[in-house]
Amino acid sequence: MDDPTIIRCAWCLGDPDYIAYHDQEWGRPLYDSRGLFENLCLEGFQAGLSWITILRKRENFRAAFAGFDPHALAKWGSADIERLMQDQGVIRHRGKIEATLTNAQAYLKLEAEIGFSKFIWGFVDHTPQINRPQTLGDVPAQTATSAALSKALKQAGFKFCGPTTVYAFMQASGLVNDHFATCAFAPNIT
Template sequence: MDGRCSWCGEDPLYVSYHDTEWGVPEYDSRALWEKLILDGFQAGLSWITILRKRESFRAAFADFDPNIIAEWGEVEVERLLQDPGIVRHRGKIQATITNAQAWQRIEAAQGFDNYLWDYVGGKPIVNQFQTMADVPASTPLSTQLSKDLKKAGFKFCGPTIVYAFMQAVGMVNDHLVSCPCHARLANPR
């Protein structure tokens, strides 16, 4: 695809992710939670590492069903720490359990999808970035959402993680204007 965002390089898995998932608006509460959790696991690593392990993560974490994970405890943490198919980080694993509990509270109160999409008025913010250097690592909005998620009980959701999440789930369209995905996703609904 001529003009594709350069960050995905030539790796077929990464290219497919860029072309079919990244920046596509996601409105499913469980899928949004999964992506936030995976972005938290990505902290300190490259996204391609997480993408290559995504199916193993799904198998290890009960297909990212927060209602199941919210009930987990130390037995499951120890099991996951032995799983070579995922990122074995005790803090991130424990955070996934507490994040599932926080998700349940928000989901019951208003829907996790509504909670998140209210930050952007229910539709993507369409940016007009010309180069990768123009794309910020975080924004005042991602900083606010990060603070609010932390108040709600979430962990591993700093402003940079939250902005990467917002990009991934299409809350912001950060495809470069030269990328064909930018125009395709500018009016997704």
């Protein structure tokens, strides 16, 4: 429930789903490889849409995509793609659906070689980057780090992971903390 005495980032105000996501997930470091994979896939689906659309369909996505289990998704094929294209509970974009299956295969390779979490967190030296912006205008759409991670992911075989999508993924997964300086959820810097 929203407590009006808590100061939050302006982007989440006015919607209970956004507020819960902001307060409980966004910007918190996520080190679980599978959780990171899910976040990257969902950010790929978000491309060109508002995050609230994805957030409200997240449970449908989890059900339709086998809980984002990369071992299962890597085995899926054209029949699964066609089934998902008919599922009104998810974003029915063939390219994004196909990318999710391709990404599962790429994930399995990275996980076996180095560990997906270790690979991802290596781009920020395994330490969350704290920005403390004053306004939404102070938050970049992408950074040199998100561009480098995007390039590395693409080289590893991932799709729908451009620098802007990757920056949103980094924010969602806590690699970057962009809570406004005035936000109650901004980390304290001493």
